[in-house]
Amino acid sequence: MxxxxxxxxxxxxxxxxxxxxxxxxxxxxxxxxxxxxxxxxxxxxxxxxxxxxxxxxxxxxxxxxxxxxxxxxxxxxxxxxxxxxxxxxxxxxxxLDGLAYAADIEKGPFVVATDARRKEVYWATYADSRTRLTDPAVDRPADIADRVAGLPAVGAGALLYPETFPNAHEPExxxxxxxxxxxxxxxxKGEELPEPRPLYLRRPDAQVPKNYKVVTPK
CATH class of the missing domain: 3.30.420.40 (ATPase, nucleotide binding domain)
Structure with missing residues (x-):
């Protein structure tokens, strides 16, 4: 291999x-x-x-x-x-699973959060470094504060928002x-891995302008 x-x-x-x-x-x-x-x-x-x-x-x-x-x-x-x-x-x-795998946290639960921009984070919770408990999601940190309260956290998103993730650590x-x-x-172990398809979770930042003028040849 x-x-x-x-x-x-x-x-x-x-x-x-x-x-x-x-x-x-x-x-x-x-x-x-x-x-x-x-x-x-x-x-x-x-x-x-x-x-x-x-x-x-x-x-x-x-x-x-x-x-x-x-x-x-x-x-x-x-x-x-x-x-x-x-x-x-x-x-x-x-x-997020890769970050959890690299985290120096012996026992969960814990949170992985990356920077999603727009003052949001991509995040999920883990039972241990190999077991994800929740599907990946995108939210404002304040909106999930109650759900992640008291949990250790890793990732750039956690480090950016210490008010929501006060116990944040590397890796970033x-x-x-x-x-x-x-x-x-x-x-x-013979396990199947996901298809190589993107988890965007929201629409791209670049959008086609609304109500733009269409120019047609005369």
Whole structure:
């Protein structure tokens, strides 16, 4: 097994290679505006570090969000393209699950929350680092304060809103190394992973203007 994992659902552009037992190379850069520019060089850098070619990969793992439309689609389209070109399966993993897997919290429940912009967070609760209790959702922190009160939390969304998440910790962003490790565990157990389809949870920020004037040729 050689998994190439990548995620662009948060400001982190993150890539890793996993041989089924351990991460053998990884790269993470935080830049919310340069996902498309940074992702492929990161893949090349990780392969070079591992001394491997892309055609050695036997499966792709991609973070499916939730995340902003523009960044999230970069990773998903790249993963789909690699899968088609190499003829290997593409596995989805919830980005929040990757953060939970990397969290240094021995026992839950706890919360994972990422920045959804618009003064909102993407979030879910977990029983432990491998077991999600609730479906991913997007809400204003104040609207879920009662539901997450007293729970430890990880992620950039939790760190941004200490009034709702007073017990917030790192990791701030997901790592492809965590996604790959979680995927490798589940695949080794024969579990099915989600389809590589995006969890947007809301409409994209860019919208077609309403009541625009249609110009037709005379």
């Amino acid at each position: 050689l998994l190439l994992a990548l995620d662009t659902a948060t400001p982190a552009v993150t890539v890793a290679l996993h041989d089924g037992t351990d991460v053998i190379a990884s790269s993470s850069q935080v830049d919310a505006r340069r996902h498309g520019e940074l992702l492929l060089p990161a893949v090349d850098r990780v392969l070079t570090e591992a001394g491997l070619r892309l055609d050695a990969v036997t499966g792709i793992v991609v973070g499916i969000g939730p995340g902003p439309y523009t960044g999230l689609r970069v990773g998903l389209m790249t993963a789909d393209t690699f899968g088609l070109a190499l003829g290997v399966p593409v596995h989805g993993v919830c980005t 962003h997901v790592s492809a190394a965590a996604l790959a490790g979680l995927a490798a565990e589940r695949l080794a």
